[in-house]
Amino acid sequence: MDQRRTTTPALDELTVFLARLTGLLLRSSGEGAELIEHSVRSAARALGGEATLLLVPDAAALTVTAGGGTRTVTVRGFPEVFRLDQVTALKPLLTDVRAGRLDVAAADRRLAGIENAKAPYPWPLKLVGIVLFALGFAPLMQPTWYEVGSTAVLATIAAALAVAADRLPRLAKVLPLVVSTVVSVTALEVFAREPSHGGPVLLMLPALFFFVPGDYLSAAAAELAAGLITTGAIRLVYAVFLLVQLYLGVMLGVFATGTSTHALWDIAADSDMARWALFLGWIVFTFGTVLAFAVPRRLFWPLLVLVYLTVGVQSLFTKLVGEVGGTFVAAAVLSAAATLTARADRRPPRLVLLLPAFFTLTVGSLGMRGLTTLAGGHVIEGFRDLLKLVTIGTAIAVGMVFGAALTERVRRP
Template sequence: MKAGPEAEHEDEHDALVGFLDGLTRLLLSTSGEGAEQVERSVTSAARGLGGAASVAVLPDTATVAVTSHGRRTAIVVRAFPEVFRMDRVVALKPLLEEVAAGRLDVRRAGVRLTAITRAAPPYPWWAKLLGVVLFSVGFAPLMQPTWYEVGSTAVLAAVAACLAVAADRMPRLAMVLPLVAAVTVSLLALELFARSPAHGGPVLLMLPALFFFVPGDYLSAAAAELAAGYLTTGAVRLVYAVALLVQLYVGVVLGLVITGRPRQDLFDVAAGADLPRWALFASWIVFTAGALLAFAVPARLLGMLLVLVYLTVGVQTGFTRLVGDVGGTFTAAVVLGAVTTWLARRPGGPPRLVLVLPGFFTLTVGSLGMRGLTALAGGYAIEGFRDLTELVTLVTAIGTGLLLGAVLAQRPGAGT
């Protein structure tokens, strides 16, 4: 039986391993910025607590080798990646800063980490439901700037939001949520709203209600990881994102089969615009408020997120007129990446992932994948391949643009 300093060192080592286990699990579950952020956070935390760690990361798994007090332990951590609890990301950043600066010992750090992981969501379930609806309604004018689009989206998104909230309590539903949501929205859109070409194509009526489930964040994170040299992680995340897109596509097609509508009904020609300019401007406020509730972002960040959304939209719109869609999207991603990195590196600043999230969604990359797949299913080969080609181009533009912006704004040797 060991006693004295040797036993104390073993206890300290075990406590460090336990803390890094919990930290890695939380970071993996919120790994919207990719593998580099997970690796950097774990290694700097271990260093701040008097040890050392080497990390090998995949989207849902990390192997962490911890060295301290003359001992070495390797652990394998698994967690499913998602972006639905941004309140945890916000609470984790100051803890990581204190740990990296050596202001906390491992036991106090562990207590605070446990409090973060066990904390209840900041908003009740109905607030998330409302958030998904607002998120979709705010996005709707980007598909078709018509009152009919906004009204139909409100109904379809309410149904999709009910499914999203139910999936939080039903793990089996969560596993097939994109498919179930797509089938349900497809059926309702085809039977209730897509009865006349004057209202636009069925795909354009469905997409805003399904936007919450479209994996645009995974696609762009995969592109950034590949660009940064994390080849295995980026490739795995890319495959997962494509699998989610295919689930949505199959769900839309199943709705078509169940209703007996011909494949050619899956066109996406837009109706004539009738929304006034003020409504288009205000839609981004609705969108940002919805994102805040849907992704559990603390309410105090609403003003900052609104500024970032309008900045992203303004840059993208202005540069698209000058250099086209790809150039405008890339420039907006660079600006968003640089500004959010600069804001996040300030003492007490919010995490970059939270700041990037609403602005990133304004670039709407994932919906192109859905439009391309459904256009192909409807027999519109040229339009489908055009949308899919544009998807690949814009995914790369957004991912590399955000990465370049972060590199330009980041201090040498500093994290985001």
């Protein structure tokens, strides 16, 4: 809808730039959309105009005012978090715009360059990254070498499908269902033969962790806590939809292999890994995150520090005040540390700093475990996992909001 009173080059150029900016912010908003409006409005003011946004997770109605005219456009962008190199490059651009170092044309050229830039790592490295991401997470499910070995095979299959989906749009639409079905069949036929190796779902989860929507669930809760009701509610529904796809894929694997649903029992095998292996596992996990999510290599060390900080705080406070309290404190400390670190204009954005350490809080896996345990006929244990999902997810979200509220700068209205 066009609400122009006059047509001016300034209005046209500013609208094009802000629409492009809004689209990129939407596409990289898998962790939450609360900063989009601030970014777009501050950029518009720095360039001599005004902008307002009406947001939902995958679209925005953008109204731009400049040169005596007003224009409203609709921008769409599917939320994800798979190109964090673009998110990293966007922050210096916005800093230069706000400082007045760029006009609209120059800002739009730089933004177009960010949008059209190739991924920093070729597809083989992304595949390796997803595998390392899963291998680093595997000991958190079961600290056994068998879990690590089975994860290496299952995660390679999952990573190959994820890389293929980048080139096959039809596969991308049903990727969680396809991946979970293939991983389920392979795990049940090859790796889940002996109860001593642990429950089948515990063997599958590390390979599926890249696709589990724990980040969406916590982002939805954080948006609801921050008062973004529409955005948070829609994101919550989408996260549940992804979780159900994964669950359905696991069940299809159960039916295809003729496995009894009673085998879906959440039992962990006895640990046979040394503490040093568990400690080094987070290095593998962080390096895998860098490759899988296209994070610039220079950020590996600060991200690793935040991962160890989060894991250490969660472990310490879980012993002191229990799992929920430990998770809340860890989320608050992570959020505060990332917010403080991201304050400087030339430092990485908060989203990039948060992501690897956020995954260590593992809320998404609880949903999968709860649903499959229920399907196995273990009602009490299944509902216990689902209740823990709600409780831990809320603790993470509120902890994130709390940590940010303590440390973020107060913005002028």
